[in-house]
Amino acid sequence: MSPAIAQPQIQLRRARPDDCVRVWEWNFAPDVRAVSRDARTVTFTEHARWYERRLARTAEPMWVVLDARVPVGIVRLDRIGGAGDVARISIALAARARGKGVGRRALAAACLAWNRPIVAEILATNTASRACFEACEFEAAYERGGVVTYHWSP
Secondary structure, three states, rough: OOHHHHOOOOEEEOOHHHHHHHHHHHHHOHHOOOOOOOOOOOHHHHHHHHHHHHHOOOOOOOOEEEEEEEEEEEEEEOOOOOOOOOOEEEEEOOHHHHHHHHHHHHHHHHHHHHHEEEEEEEEOOHHHHHHHHOOOOOOOEEEEEEEEEEEEEE
16 A cells, blocks of 8 residues: 555645634634643634634635545644744644644645744643654744743744
């Protein structure tokens, strides 16, 4: 069996208005919140307002992760300091997509597409996410308040 068949390509496509519900489900799943810097719960109404505003920021990509053409997660880049070239990355995957290399391949695709410096902030205790980012050549820069800040540059 060829590697392409064993591990289908991950694709990123721009998030659309009709992705709002699934993005809320991925981002606010209890197990995702448990390892997020911000563990608070957000109502769907709050999320929908934020999501509409976030989609309008077209210079800051927000992609749906597709695994064999099935939506399984979200990757978002938010510019730091407004119009700068450095962005903070965020990723959330459906439970069924975790532990299979999907996150690693999605992060690699996002880094390649952005092709500018990226920062990731990960809870020090979130060993799975830390290993994923490190596999994508993110380097730990410092730890403060239980959060490790990683940097990646093309």
